Amino acid sequence: MLIFFFLMLGATLLTIQTTIFTMLPPWMGNPDLLFLLIVFIAIRFDIFPGALLALLFGLMTDIYAGIFLGLYPVVYLLLYFLLQGMSRLLVIDETVHQAPLAATSYLFTSSGIFIFATILAPDASLDWSWRNIILETLILAVIAIPFYHFCAKLQELVQGGLKNRTFLRPKTGNRFRV
Amino acid sequence: MRNRAKRARQIKALLLFGVLLVLILMLIVATVGRRQFNAPHKFTLELIGRAQSGITSVTGVITNIWDGYIALVDVREENLRLRAELQKSKALNNKYAEAVAINDRLTKLLGLKESLSAPNLTARIIGRDPSLWFKTVIIDRGSSDGVKQGMPVVTAEGIVGQIMSLSPHYAKVLLTIDPNSAIDVIVQRTRVQGIIKGNGSGYQLHYVLKNWEIGQGDTIVTSGLGGIFPEGLQVGKVTRVTESRRGMFQKIEIQPSVDFSQLEHLIIIMKENSLAE
Numbered sequence: 001m002l003i004f005f006f007l008m009l010g011a012t013l014l015t016i017q018t019t020i021f022t023m024l025p026p027w028m029g030n031p032d033l034l035f036l037l038i039v040f041i042a043i044r045f046d047i048f049p050g051a052l053l054a055l056l057f058g059l060m061t062d063i064y065a066g067i068f069l070g071l072y073p074v075v076y077l078l079l080y081f082l083l084q085g086m087s088r089l090l091v092i093d094e095t096v097h098q099a100p101l102a103a104t105s106y107l108f109t110s111s112g113i114f115i116f117a118t119i120l121a122p123d124a125s126l127d128w129s130w131r132n133i134i135l136e137t138l139i140l141a142v143i144a145i146p147f148y149h150f151c152a153k154l155q156e157l158v159q160g161g162l163k164n165r166t167f168l169r170p171k172t173g174n175r176f177r178v
Numbered sequence: 179m180r181n182r183a184k185r186a187r188q189i190k191a192l193l194l195f196g197v198l199l200v201l202i203l204m205l206i207v208a209t210v211g212r213r214q215f216n217a218p219h220k221f222t223l224e225l226i227g228r229a230q231s232g233i234t235s236v237t238g239v240i241t242n243i244w245d246g247y248i249a250l251v252d253v254r255e256e257n258l259r260l261r262a263e264l265q266k267s268k269a270l271n272n273k274y275a276e277a278v279a280i281n282d283r284l285t286k287l288l289g290l291k292e293s294l295s296a297p298n299l300t301a302r303i304i305g306r307d308p309s310l311w312f313k314t315v316i317i318d319r320g321s322s323d324g325v326k327q328g329m330p331v332v333t334a335e336g337i338v339g340q341i342m343s344l345s346p347h348y349a350k351v352l353l354t355i356d357p358n359s360a361i362d363v364i365v366q367r368t369r370v371q372g373i374i375k376g377n378g379s380g381y382q383l384h385y386v387l388k389n390w391e392i393g394q395g396d397t398i399v400t401s402g403l404g405g406i407f408p409e410g411l412q413v414g415k416v417t418r419v420t421e422s423r424r425g426m427f428q429k430i431e432i433q434p435s436v437d438f439s440q441l442e443h444l445i446i447i448m449k450e451n452s453l454a455e
Contacts, residue, residue: 067314
């Protein structure tokens with residue numbers, strides 16, 4: 001249920017990225033929310049379901065981004081296992097680490113995609129634009145923390161289920177009334 | 179005893195995961211570098227394409243309401259009318275200029291073919307590539323509409339790209355400004371030949387020798403030699419010509435005639451025998 005829910009969430013984010021976000025002005029960039037979701041899954045989920053989600057997200061991204069099939073699954077799986085390993089050794093799921101984690105992960109992923117794409121098509125002169133990369137990195141670093149809070153709430157909601165929520169009358173300040 | 183059983187379960191789970199991972203990696207390695215969609219890709223494109231199509235329609239309606247009713251209605255209408263007239267005039271002007279240029283040089287030759295005689299199909303862009311280095315778009319036409327891989331895509335302003343992959347109702351178009359795109363072109367004025375390659379925002383014209391004549395402002399059109407685009411279609415205008423001291427070729431930058439940031443509707447030229455097949 002959790003995997004299916006986050007798979008739908010990822011598909012929705014990808015749809016929004018390829019439609020609405022492309023209409024944003026250049027200075028707002030094109031925030032890669034699906035990438036942030038993959039980083040969230042890497043540090044919060046168990047290894048098996050998270051790897052499956054990362055693979056599926058990579059396969060979905062392959063259809064809409066780039067021209068080489070298999071590029072995004074490879075890069076996303078590499079990132080996923082790297083972050084999974086790091087999360088077991090370091091405390092990287094704390095709030096204070098989320099923004100720099102998102103930024104460095106994005107730089108790692110972008111470098112990986114650029115290198116693989118250059119190897120696969122050496123005749124094509126891909127242009128590494130520091131301005132665009134830094135802009136996207138900063139945007140992701142800024143929206144990482146609220147996005148992770150949102151995903152964490154969603155995860156709690158799906159795992160806990162609505163049936164476990166109780167709707168009690170809020171308690172008044174007077175606790176000594178008989 | 180319980181620990182042994184637990185460990186055995188863990189080892190089994192790890193083995194199963196390892197086998198699954200190896201299989202998945204083998205599948206990925208077998209497909210890395212391929213450009214054509216297989217069945218799972220087509221299925222996913224069909225599913226998500228519908229969502230993209232819906233969102234694009236909704237945002238289109240909202241945008242039309244805003245532009246048409248809230249912001250300067252009269253000025254907008256007159257602007258649209260004048261732009262449509264100007265586009266028609268530009269297309270006609272280019273057609274006549276190209277016809278004169280070809281006619282001057284080829285009146286003595288036999289077997290002059292008409293360009294753009296094949297049937298065509300309109301399409302709407304429903305999604306764009308979110309990556310930083312690749313330039314592709316998703317359109318709402320697919321194999322069920324008769325579209326085939328390699329078919330050229332144009333607008334009234336000029337060439338846009340070619341069909342790269344498709345599913346029954348949607349297709350992916352590789353734009354001509356993508357670094358992986360290469361098209362055979364000629365200079366309209368001097369008939370100098372070359373190959374344009376995309377650089378993400380415009381084109382660069384390659385393989386033009388230093389002693390060949392080309393200047394700023396020259397119009398570049400398709401040569402028809404690549405077998406993909408018909409000849410005579412607008413490509414762009416030369417913005418900069420640089421001759422370095424080393425090397426045989428000039429370095430030429432071209433501004434595309436099409437504004438790729440404003441693309442909405444495209445025309446697919448339904449060529450029967452595409453060389454890209």
